Amino acid sequence: MSVLSVAGLKKSFGDIVALDGVDLAVDKGEFFALLGPSASGKTTTLRTICGIERPDQGQVMYEGQDVTHAEVRGRDIAMVFQTFALYPHLSIFDNLAYPLRQNGVSRDEVNRRVGETAEMLRLTHTLDRKPGTASGGEQQRIAIGRALVRRPGLLLLDEPLTNLDAKLRNDTRAEFKRLHRELGMTIVFATPDELEALSMGQRIGLLTDGKIVQTGTPDELYTKPKNAYVASMVGSPRVNLINATRRGADAAPSVETPFMSAEKGPWADALKAFPMGSDLYFGFRPNDIQPIGDGQTPGGPSFTARVHLTEPLGDIVILDLEAGGAELKMVLPEEQAVRYSVGDDVPVFVRVENTHVFARDTGTAIR
Amino acid sequence: MSVLMSLFSRKERRLREAGWGWTLFAGIISLIYFFPVLWIIMTAFKTRADALATPPVFFFTPTLDNFVAVFYRVAQTGSGEAIGTGMGGFFFNSIFVASAGVFLALIIGTLASYGFSRYPLKGNDTYLFVVLTTRMLPPIIVIIPIFLMFRMAGLSGSYIGVILLYAAFNLPFSIWMMKSFFDELSPDVEDSARMDGSSEFGVFFKMCIPQLKAGLAATAVFAVILTWNEFLFALLLTSTDTRTVPVAMARTIGGEIGVEWGLLAAIITLFLIPVFGVTYLLQNHLLRGVTFGTIKK
Numbered sequence: 295m296s297v298l299s300v301a302g303l304k305k306s307f308g309d310i311v312a313l314d315g316v317d318l319a320v321d322k323g324e325f326f327a328l329l330g331p332s333a334s335g336k337t338t339t340l341r342t343i344c345g346i347e348r349p350d351q352g353q354v355m356y357e358g359q360d361v362t363h364a365e366v367r368g369r370d371i372a373m374v375f376q377t378f379a380l381y382p383h384l385s386i387f388d389n390l391a392y393p394l395r396q397n398g399v400s401r402d403e404v405n406r407r408v409g410e411t412a413e414m415l416r417l418t419h420t421l422d423r424k425p426g427t428a429s430g431g432e433q434q435r436i437a438i439g440r441a442l443v444r445r446p447g448l449l450l451l452d453e454p455l456t457n458l459d460a461k462l463r464n465d466t467r468a469e470f471k472r473l474h475r476e477l478g479m480t481i482v483f484a485t486p487d488e489l490e491a492l493s494m495g496q497r498i499g500l501l502t503d504g505k506i507v508q509t510g511t512p513d514e515l516y517t518k519p520k521n522a523y524v525a526s527m528v529g530s531p532r533v534n535l536i537n538a539t540r541r542g543a544d545a546a547p548s549v550e551t552p553f554m555s556a557e558k559g560p561w562a563d564a565l566k567a568f569p570m571g572s573d574l575y576f577g578f579r580p581n582d583i584q585p586i587g588d589g590q591t592p593g594g595p596s597f598t599a600r601v602h603l604t605e606p607l608g609d610i611v612i613l614d615l616e617a618g619g620a621e622l623k624m625v626l627p628e629e630q631a632v633r634y635s636v637g638d639d640v641p642v643f644v645r646v647e648n649t650h651v652f653a654r655d656t657g658t659a660i661r
Numbered sequence: 662m663s664v665l666m667s668l669f670s671r672k673e674r675r676l677r678e679a680g681w682g683w684t685l686f687a688g689i690i691s692l693i694y695f696f697p698v699l700w701i702i703m704t705a706f707k708t709r710a711d712a713l714a715t716p717p718v719f720f721f722t723p724t725l726d727n728f729v730a731v732f733y734r735v736a737q738t739g740s741g742e743a744i745g746t747g748m749g750g751f752f753f754n755s756i757f758v759a760s761a762g763v764f765l766a767l768i769i770g771t772l773a774s775y776g777f778s779r780y781p782l783k784g785n786d787t788y789l790f791v792v793l794t795t796r797m798l799p800p801i802i803v804i805i806p807i808f809l810m811f812r813m814a815g816l817s818g819s820y821i822g823v824i825l826l827y828a829a830f831n832l833p834f835s836i837w838m839m840k841s842f843f844d845e846l847s848p849d850v851e852d853s854a855r856m857d858g859s860s861e862f863g864v865f866f867k868m869c870i871p872q873l874k875a876g877l878a879a880t881a882v883f884a885v886i887l888t889w890n891e892f893l894f895a896l897l898l899t900s901t902d903t904r905t906v907p908v909a910m911a912r913t914i915g916g917e918i919g920v921e922w923g924l925l926a927a928i929i930t931l932f933l934i935p936v937f938g939v940t941y942l943l944q945n946h947l948l949r950g951v952t953f954g955t956i957k958k
Contacts, residue, residue: 379849383871396858
């Protein structure tokens, strides 16, 4: 049973189309990630859900009721803004107490719940200060605390980690997961960072140009991308996409690139419907390409590639390869990667069972 | 490394405190600007002879005669009794008219600028420009129509007339200044307050206004100074009952015995006190108001 459902949401600001028919359904207690590049309509979607923005078209259903045109303050929804939007003239205590006081909660109850929230978010020592004196991480926790203190049915987070530095971002990611688990709250959070979406979201809605391209679990988006765009948005380093052509026999199609030919992938059946010579993309993740060990039989199409850059990332290394004029990325564990240096020719193979094929004109996945 | 360190410490020192050279420089500049004021204050305590002495005297025996003369003068009839000059009333008029005018302009201006900033109309900039044009004409050009209008409306010489005029006079300035302050505020904070259950009234009074204390103070000070010194409209539109200090001051010039510099200086000295007081009270806000937006938060 979805607690929030959004249908056909459209919104323009002057000539700029922000939302072009957004459809979403979020289940109760779900941690839902809205992933999209900047200016894809994430913020506008959240602002429409909480009522700050009125859609030109479409409907927002919340707990079975049409709230599309309901007042902002009547909705049981809280939002953490990207800018945190703390009340600069109020103490941190008063910031946290504000939503309660506005809703007529008694003084004792305010004290109790602010104290509780502050403790949970480790803000107790800051309560007398003004938000301007708090550190970035504290400011963010205040913003979250202010949203949590009145226990909303739905919590919206607009790029909650973007304004934090890298280390804090990692800590906070775990913090969010912990909060979600402890409070069992429905959370929708917007992020431009696929890593955040993959690591935090139970389901992800991929938003581009004001439309949801694909919704699914992180695993679904990663292993079964609907099109080449989704494949390239999800997963880091990015998926390798190589120009390819449909070849092979009618009943046993193959995908041919200038330097290799692949067959018997998960796409083999669907590809039969495509005429010979159709333009395709052949896609595979950087960790599905492997060097062929001595005496090993390759588990898929193989070719020789030249290393022209290595990016060591600690325990893993990204190798930039070049084969047949195409650039590829390969991810290897550090101990395996030390064997290769720039300029080496490396025999490699691709795990064909994990490969993707997309039609080049529409980008749609063939599967 | 040590070069880097010294660079750092030098920079830090420069941010915290100025060296003695700069302090001296700033002192001299301040003295140059403050000197005329200082001279007026000194003149207020001088006897007529000291005030007119050439070369000017810097050291003299101070007297309070001029201050007494501001409020009382000796009757010309020969009986020698002290008669009030009515200056106390004129001071009251100045304070009353200026505060009421500024207060009114601030209220209307703040509400209007909130609207201009948060709910822009089609052609918002045009309206703002129109508002500004009302201050583009020198007062001397509009004084005759205004005088005639006030006469016809029966506002001439009344408190309400001058107050309305000063409010109108300060309004464009208040709107423009306050709008720039509102533009600096993050609309997210207001949206957040709405989501936390604030009404539109709550958003304005509990969120915007407290954040704009500094801006309001700065606007108020500028408006007070502008209004306080205003002479032309006050000359033509006030009566004996509602006359303000600048007009009354002008009347002391041109007595039979020439300009009474000591008396004039005493009036000015007293006249400076309220402005000084307001500025002093609001100084912290004022500084923040003037630098509002220039430093990224």
